[in-house]
Amino acid sequence: MVERYLKAGSLVEAMQFLNHYEGRARVVAGATDLWVGIKNHNTKAEAFVDITGVDELKTVEISKDYIRIGSGVTFHELEKNVQIQKNLRALQEAARWMGSPQIRRMATLGGNLVSAQPAADGMVAMSALDVAVEMVGPDGTKRRTLESCYKTFGESMIDSSREIVTAFVIPLHNQAHSYFGRFHLREANALPVINCAVGAWMKEDGSWESRYILAPLGYHPARLRAMEDALAGGLLEERELYDTIEKHIEELTFRTSLVRGSAEFRKQIAVQLMHEQIIRLWYNHEQEGESDAKH
Amino acid sequence: MQNIEFTLNGSQIEVSIDPRESLLHMLRNRLGVFGPKEGCGKGECGACTVLVEHNAVNACIFPAGKVDGLEVVTIEGLQQGEHLHPIQQAFIDTGAVQCGFCTPGMILSAKDLLDHHHKPSRQEIRRAISGNICRCTGYSKIIDAIEYASKDVSKS
Ligand SMILES: Cc1cc2nc3c(=O)[nH]c(=O)nc-3n(C[C@H](O)[C@H](O)[C@H](O)COP(=O)(O)OP(=O)(O)OC[C@H]3O[C@@H](n4cnc5c(N)ncnc54)[C@H](O)[C@@H]3O)c2cc1C
Ligand code: FES
Ligand code: FES
Numbered sequence: 077m078v079e080r081y082l083k084a085g086s087l088v089e090a091m092q093f094l095n096h097y098e099g100r101a102r103v104v105a106g107a108t109d110l111w112v113g114i115k116n117h118n119t120k121a122e123a124f125v126d127i128t129g130v131d132e133l134k135t136v137e138i139s140k141d142y143i144r145i146g147s148g149v150t151f152h153e154l155e156k157n158v159q160i161q162k163n164l165r166a167l168q169e170a171a172r173w174m175g176s177p178q179i180r181r182m183a184t185l186g187g188n189l190v191s192a193q194p195a196a197d198g199m200v201a202m203s204a205l206d207v208a209v210e211m212v213g214p215d216g217t218k219r220r221t222l223e224s225c226y227k228t229f230g231e232s233m234i235d236s237s238r239e240i241v242t243a244f245v246i247p248l249h250n251q252a253h254s255y256f257g258r259f260h261l262r263e264a265n266a267l268p269v270i271n272c273a274v275g276a277w278m279k280e281d282g283s284w285e286s287r288y289i290l291a292p293l294g295y296h297p298a299r300l301r302a303m304e305d306a307l308a309g310g311l312l313e314e315r316e317l318y319d320t321i322e323k324h325i326e327e328l329t330f331r332t333s334l335v336r337g338s339a340e341f342r343k344q345i346a347v348q349l350m351h352e353q354i355i356r357l358w359y360n361h362e363q364e365g366e367s368d369a370k371h
Numbered sequence: 372m373q374n375i376e377f378t379l380n381g382s383q384i385e386v387s388i389d390p391r392e393s394l395l396h397m398l399r400n401r402l403g404v405f406g407p408k409e410g411c412g413k414g415e416c417g418a419c420t421v422l423v424e425h426n427a428v429n430a431c432i433f434p435a436g437k438v439d440g441l442e443v444v445t446i447e448g449l450q451q452g453e454h455l456h457p458i459q460q461a462f463i464d465t466g467a468v469q470c471g472f473c474t475p476g477m478i479l480s481a482k483d484l485l486d487h488h489h490k491p492s493r494q495e496i497r498r499a500i501s502g503n504i505c506r507c508t509g510y511s512k513i514i515d516a517i518e519y520a521s522k523d524v525s526k527s
Contacts, residue, residue: 078389078390078391079373079390080373080390081373081375081388081390081434081435081436081437081439083436083437083439083440104434104437107432107433107434107437108414108429108432111393111432111433111434112413112414112432114391119391123390124390124391124434124436126434126436126437128437152426175502176414176415176417176501176502176503177427177480177483177484177498177499177501177502178414178417178420178427178428178429178480178502179414179429179502181426181427181428181483182428182429182432182433263498263501266414266415
């Protein structure tokens with residue numbers, strides 16, 4: 077039985093509310109996942125702690141070495157943010173395609189993580205960006221890798237009755253680029269048929285590090301590590317690149333969905349989508365050569 | 372039950388809500404405001420669109436408790452006395468209304484667009500109403516109406 081809807085004015089107040097209810101309250105951000113669940117009577121809580129009025133969670137800070145994005149930043153704000161457009165292209169593109177205008181006005185990045193949907197657009201993009209997740213809980217603040225925040229399908233390691241995700245911290249690597257692609261049946265529809273993100277940056281020793289992310293596969297955005305290794309040797313001819321992508325994606329197990337298409341259909345879309353994004357990634361690197369531009 | 376206060380269409384309101392109630396439920400069932408419609412009830416059709424702090428949101432999945440201290444505008448709040456809002460008038464003038472079920476939501480999505488962007492392209496208009504489904508018109512007249520209204524709104 078829910079007793080109270082509490083609006084926190086600061087992070088300290090939000091934590092006080094959660095501590096007071098000792099695990100029987102639940103964090104609410106944009107509510108775009110939570111309130112669908114509420115209607116289906118899936119959510120058990122004695123109080124809701126709304127964090128959308130907490131200014132500390134709504135900032136985007138940029139320094140020489142990193143961008144720190146508050147967990148309460150909405151997808152609408154992400155799409156419009158000039159620093160994100162300039163430095164984190166994959167995230168900006170994901171924000172552009174995510175949901176409808178109304179959903180983007182409400183939905184936050186923090187909720188996109190804690191809902192733990194494998195194809196959540198914001199988190200697919202984040203997975204290509206070498207991100208760290210910052211949070212606060214009863215034991216103080218801590219940082220986790222993105223992957224370690226997922227428990228199983230639709231379940232997060234983050235306990236939103238006791239912990240609050242505060243920010244996503246993304247290092248500004250040298251010569252970094254990232255892109256995002258998505259295939260959906262109708263724009264503004266919940267979750268895509270397939271989405272993917274790619275990212276690459278130059279390490280201190282001059283070699284390249286890359287990330288190829290595909291979803292939905294498994295219970296979190298899937299990093300295609302074997303394909304990263306296979307493509308680490310340098311630029312390939314376009315046909316050879318396509319064949320390499322196809323070979324790696326062929327080995328993956330996709331789910332058949334009544335709404336979002338058969339496993340075979342998804343596999344074919346995945347190859348096309350990944351190929352398009354890797355072409356964008358490599359082509360831009362070639363164009364910009366040894367410039368010291370970031371992301 | 373819990374009391375909240377907010378501004379609805381310019382008037383200060385105090386109402387008692389269930390903390391798990393949606394804004395749509397509160398508006399229709401407690402306050403008798405029937406402009407926002409319930410279509411899908413899960414954020415996908417846009418029939419329930421209202422403005423909260425000038426931004427279009429889906430009232431069906433918006434917690435009622437969230438609007439405490441905020442400003443809410445429904446279709447009922449657009450008309451000024453005898454005068455329809457230019458977007459409402461444009462929908463009539465261009466024949467953009469058939470059954471009318473989607474119309475309040477469409478108009479409020481259009482208002483969000485035109486409040487933030489005075490001269491949108493047709494592509495931008497299409498994108499702004501991509502969260503609103505219309506089963507009757509085929510959308511072209513709705514896009515015409517919003518384009519037509521953008522000329523009036525940018526003059527005022
Ligand atoms: C019609 C519709 C379309 C959608 N389309 C898309 C889409 O295209 N792509 C996509 O990725 N998603 C989509 N979604 C899903 C949803 O909008 C996103 O996952 C969104 O980012 C959730 O954020 P929120 O702020 O609304 O989270 P909420 O619903 O408020 O919360 C979700 C969960 O996260 C917890 N939580 C939220 N913030 C925090 C925090 N800071 N710390 C700890 N716990 C927290 C809550 O307790 C809850 O368990 C769609 C949803 C709907 C209804
Ligand atoms: S009724 Fe709210 S979006 Fe359909
Ligand atoms: S006019 Fe009937 S649904 Fe749009």
